[in-house]
Amino acid sequence: MNRRHVITLVGGAAALPIAAWAWRLDRQVLALVGQILGMQAERASFRISQFIYEIVSQIGWTTQLPWPKGSMDQRRFDALRLLRQVPAITELAFLDDAGIEQVKVSRLAMDVTSKADMSNEPKFAEAMAHHVYFGPVYYRSEVNTYITVALAGRGREYGVSVAEVSPTWDWFVAKTKVGKSGTLYMVDGNNRLIAHPDFGLVRRETDMSNLAQVQAARAAGDSPTPARAARDIKGRDVLSVSASVPPLGWRVFVELPVAEIDTVVSSAQTSEAG
Numbered sequence: 001m002n003r004r005h006v007i008t009l010v011g012g013a014a015a016l017p018i019a020a021w022a023w024r025l026d027r028q029v030l031a032l033v034g035q036i037l038g039m040q041a042e043r044a045s046f047r048i049s050q051f052i053y054e055i056v057s058q059i060g061w062t063t064q065l066p067w068p069k070g071s072m073d074q075r076r077f078d079a080l081r082l083l084r085q086v087p088a089i090t091e092l093a094f095l096d097d098a099g100i101e102q103v104k105v106s107r108l109a110m111d112v113t114s115k116a117d118m119s120n121e122p123k124f125a126e127a128m129a130h131h132v133y134f135g136p137v138y139y140r141s142e143v144n145t146y147i148t149v150a151l152a153g154r155g156r157e158y159g160v161s162v163a164e165v166s167p168t169w170d171w172f173v174a175k176t177k178v179g180k181s182g183t184l185y186m187v188d189g190n191n192r193l194i195a196h197p198d199f200g201l202v203r204r205e206t207d208m209s210n211l212a213q214v215q216a217a218r219a220a221g222d223s224p225t226p227a228r229a230a231r232d233i234k235g236r237d238v239l240s241v242s243a244s245v246p247p248l249g250w251r252v253f254v255e256l257p258v259a260e261i262d263t264v265v266s267s268a269q270t271s272e273a274g
Helices: 018-026 027-063 072-085 123-131 169-175 199-203 212-219 258-273
Strands: 089-095 101-106 132-134 146-152 161-167 182-188 191-194 227-233 237-245 250-257
Touching: 018 027, 027 072, 027 089, 027 146, 027 161, 027 169, 027 182, 027 237, 027 250, 072 089, 072 101, 123 132, 123 146, 123 161, 169 182, 169 191, 169 199, 169 227, 191 199, 212 227, 212 237, 237 258, 250 258
Parallel strands: none
Antiparallel strands: 089 101, 089 161, 132 146, 146 161, 182 191, 182 250, 227 237, 237 250
């Protein structure tokens, strides 16, 4: 097999027409590895999207009564039931049709309703305008990631349910194996790192905008990106693929160090033969 194939290396300060390691790769090798990495990226994207859709679905039944129908006790009972059924939801608040917090239940703190006016906050205004609102990732401790999900009822008089969600993707990302030392990570709509096996990078809100594979993924919109030569955040030569995470506008990346390409190909061929 002739393993001489010209590809473009992107990343860092410049693009090189031929990467030194690329001389031993051919189209079949790149296609096979790209397919393997692409499947991992798509699987991760689907799993994270499915988690979000399920959260929205679970919140949905709490928006079925218009204000002021239903007592505060009934609303509080509904909130407690949801927290029992969905462990990822750590807090739930009900905002009435004017954006005033009327009920708040939390598994992390005392249930204190603030009666605060949230009418100008995105979790009310955006939910009212677009039915659902997803807030940016934030942190309540050194190891816990959260996201706000707000859902409006079918009319303004139904108000908005606001859930604080502690997602499961941190564990999923940390445990996903990409070869021996490859990486699966995720960036938000601003290219801020929000999931990575090295949580220290996540906690520092690392900006990934300078990576060419991230720039290419943004240019692709919601489409997946095929395998491309790149340099990762550690400066390693890698093959990188990505997939979008609807409906959040995030991207999942799967990257494999070039040094492991032959190992992954051999493993895949052995599996097919078996």
